[in-house]
Ligand SMILES: Nc1ncnc2c1ncn2[C@@H]1O[C@H](COP(=O)(O)OP(=O)(O)OP(=O)(O)O)[C@@H](O)[C@H]1O
C-alpha cells in the first residue's frame with residue numbers, strides 16, 4: 001500500500017505527442033478511475049505507471065520512492081489486463097503462483113496465499129484448469145487473483161471489464177470495488193465507460209487528448225464539470241449546450257432566441273456581450289410555456305421516464321428527460337432549472353464560477 | 362473453416378486430378394518400383410532377376426557398413442537439427458525484439474531457403490576449401506591443419522554446417538511466426554510479475570513455442586535424413602573414406618554407382634518406413650501432448 005504521485009508526465013511516440021504533462025496525487029488506499037474517450041492516452045498513462053512504457057518527461061513516485069527509471073519487476077505493482085493476459089500454458093494455480101515463486105516465497109506461503117485469494121474470488125474449484133478451459137468471467141477472476149496474491153503496493157486495471165457481458169460487468173464491477181475497499185490497495189482503474197467510472201472511483205481523472213481535464217470526485221465532476229468536454233462526457237444522456245451571451249452585468253445569460261436566464265448561484269465576471277456556452281442536463285429541463293421551443297423528433301420511453309430528442313428552431317440538438325410515460329410528438333416548450341445551469345466560456349470552454357464562490361476559492 | 366459444396370463428385374475429382382497424377386507418376390510409381398525391386402536380385406550383368414523374398418533386407422540390416430552409416434546418419438541428423446533449431450530460435454528472438462512486424466532482416470534470413478542444395482554447397486566450398494576457401498586458408502595460415510578432403514571429422518563438420526545453414530531460414534520463419542503469435546500482454550504480465558528477460562524466455566516464451574519447436578524438430582530430422590543428398594554430394598561425395606556417407610547417400614552409391622539394385626531398393630524401403638514412422642509420431646504428438 002502506498003501513495004502514487006505523477007509529476008508532469010509527458011509521452012510522445014516518435015513525433016506524436018500522446019500525453020501533455022499529467023499531474024496526479026493518489027492517496028493511500030484510494031481508487032482512482034481514469035476515464036476518457038478512446039485514444040486519449042489512458043492506457044499509455046497506466047503503462048507508464050507500470051513501467052511498461054518510459055515517460056518522455058516527468059516523474060513517477062510510488063510512496064517516497066522515485067520509480068521513473070525502474071523496471072516493471074522492481075516497482076511492486078500488479079496489473080489486470082483487458083484480455084486478462086493469463087499464461088496459457090499454466091494452470092490457474094500456476095498462473096497465480098508465478099509472481100510469488102519468482103519472489104522466492106516458501107511453498108507453504110504460496111499455497112496459503114493462492115488458496116486465500118481463490119476463496120475470496122470463488123475460484124477454488126478451478127485451480128487445476130488451464131485458462132482455455134475457463135469462461136470469460138472466470139478468467140477475469142483469475143487475473144484478479146494473480147494481482148491480489150502479490151499483495152502489491154498498487155493495483156493497475158486497464159479496462160478489465162470490457163470483454164464481459166453487461167450483466168457480468170455490473171457484477172464484477174461491484175466485486176472489484178468491494179475487494180479494493182477490503183484490501184485497501186491503492187488502485188488506478190482505466191475505463192472508457194462513464195458509469196463504471198462514476199460507480200467505482202473515489203476520484204476520477206477525466207482525460208481529454210492527453211490532458212487531465214478534471215481530477216475530482218464523481219459527484220463533483222457531475223455537478224461542477226471543469227469544461228464543456230467533461231460536461232458532455234460525464235452524464236447520460238449528454239448535457240445540452242446552448243450558445244449565449246453575458247447580460248445584466250454578469251447576472252444573466254441571453255440565449256439566441258432572446259430568452260434571458262438569470263443565474264441562480266450568483267453573477268459572473270466578464271464584459272457584457274461576452275460569448276458563453278450554457279450547459280443544461282436533459283433531466284434539468286421542465287415543460288413550461290415561454291421557454292425553449294423544441295421540435296421533438298424521437299421519443300424513447302424508458303419506463304419510469306422518457307427521453308425526448310429534438311431540435312431548437314436554430315437547429316441545435318436538445319435532449320429532454322421527463323418523468324412518466326409517453327409524450328406526444330410535435331412541439332414542446334421547456335425551461336432550464338436555473339440552479340442546474342452550467343456556465344462555460346464560449347471560447348475556451350472552461351467553466352465560469354459565480355463571483356462569490358470563485359473569490360472565496 | 363470455410364466449406365464449399367459441389368454438386369456431384371465429377372468436378373472435385375477433376376480439380377484434384379493434376380495433383381494426383383503428379384503424385385502417382387513421381388511418387389507412387391517409383392515407390393512401388395522400389396518395393397518390387399527390393400524383393401528381387403539381379404545377376405551381375407543385369408540380364409535376369411529372381412525373387413529372393415526378404416533376403417535383400419536381411420543382407421542390408423546385417424551389413425556392418427550399413428549399420429555404420431545408420432549410426433552416422435543419426436549423429437548427423439541430430440546435429441543438424443539441433444544446430445539449425447537453436448540458431449533459428451536465437452535469430453528469431455533477436456528479430457522479434459528489434460523489428461516487430463517485418464523488415465529487411467527477415468527477408469535476408471529467408472534467402473538461404475531459396476538456394477538450391479548444390480549452390481549452397483558451392484557457397485560453403487568457397488568458404489571452407491583448404492586451398493581456395495576463405496576460412497580454410499585462414500585456418501591453415503594460423504597453423505590449424507585443415508583439410509576436410511582428408512580429415513573425416515572435419516568433413517562431417519562441414520556437411521553438418523552446410524546442411525544446418527540451409528534449414529535455418531525455414532525454422533526461422535516458423536519460430537518468428539510463433540513468437541509474434543504470443544500476445545504482448547502475456548509477456549508484459551510476466552514482466553510485472555517480476556520475471557526478467559531470461560526467465561521470461563524459459564518460463565513463458567519457450568513453453569508457448571514448444572508445439573512449433575516439436576513440429577520443426579521432426580521436419581528437421583526428416584530433412585537431415587533424406588534431403589541432404591545434394592549438399593553431401595557436392596561437398597564430400599560421402600568421403601573421405603565413408604566418413605560422411607549417410608543412409609540416403611548409400612542408397613545412391615549402391616544403386617547408381619555399384620548397380621546393386623536389389624540392395625539399394627531394400628535400403629530405400631527401410632528409409633521410407635522410417636520417414637512414415639516419423640510422420641506418424643509427428644501427427645500423434647502435435648495433436649495431443651505438446652499443445653497447451
Ligand atoms: N506503442 C505505440 N506506438 C505509437 N503510438 C502509440 C503506441 N501506443 C499508443 N499509441 C498512440 O497513443 C494514443 C493513446 O493511446 P492509448 O492506448 O493510451 O489510448 P487509450 O486512451 O487507452 O484508448 P482506448 O480506450 O482505445 O484503449 C493513440 O493515439 C495511440 O495511437
Ligand SMILES: [Mg+2]
Nearest residue numbers: 042043044158
Ligand atoms: Mg487503452
